[in-house]
Structure formats: C-alpha cells, structure tokens
Amino acid sequence: HGKDCYVDPYNVAINGCNDHKPYTDIPHRSWTFRSIGYGHDLKVWKDIVSALRMVGYDHAISLEHEDGMMSFDEGVKKGLDALKEVVTVESAGEMFWA
Template sequence: NDFVSALRLVGYDGVISIEHEDPLMSANEGLSKAIEFLNKVLLYEKVGEMWWA
C-alpha cells in the first residue's frame, strides 16, 4: 500500500501495469492474484476536504 500512497502523493494518476513471469504459476492464476492484490491497495476515490480539521 505504501507504493500506492507514494504515487498519490506525487500526483500520479496513470496506469499501473501487471507483469507476470512466475514459472511456477499459470498465467490465469497469476493474473487473478495480481488483480486481487491491486483491488485491495488501489485508491479509487479522490481526496476531499479535511472533514476532521
């Protein structure tokens, strides 16, 4: 999650690519696991006002 936060802090709003080169895992399984991981860490909503301040 730190890398996603770092991307947000520097204003990056582009593509994040998945590269799968694990010879011990099928392409299907590797892609599924990568998508599952990214769905957990990506930030989808824009930051609004600081409601707590």
C-alpha cells in the same frame, strides 16, 4: 507497472544480487519474479501506491506476469486481486476536519 519479486536472502549471501541463473532454476536464484503479493506483502504495495499518490500519480498500474511458479491465468487473477486491494480509487476530497 505492477510486478513483484522475491529475494532469497540465503542465495543472495552466496551468489549476490546480480544472479544470472536461468529463471527456471528458482531454488538456486537470488531473486525471482512473483505475482503481486508473493514477493512483498500487501503492506509494501499499499506503501508504494500511497507514495505514488503523494507525488500526484493518478494513472494506470499495468500488471505484468512473469511468475514461474503459477500459470498465467492464476498469476494475473491473483495480481489483479492484490491490486484491487491496495489501489485507492477515490480521492480524499475536502479535509473538513483539518
């Protein structure tokens, strides 16, 4: 499924990666769930989608919203917009140039 995560390097240095602070304590957490594109840039997501395609995955990517910094509606819209930009829909077809 599609869900992003922001890792705060300063809080990781203090608390480590396995941070169990409440999800609402975003400023002090080592990581927090974010909408797609708000934790990692779209280049990372393009690489993920490309890797999935390389291993033969050609199925759904379900969007999951747990971003505590935006509403459900806004997070889903922004996540879907990001997925539309990075997901390839059409197959490459015959590589006549190769």
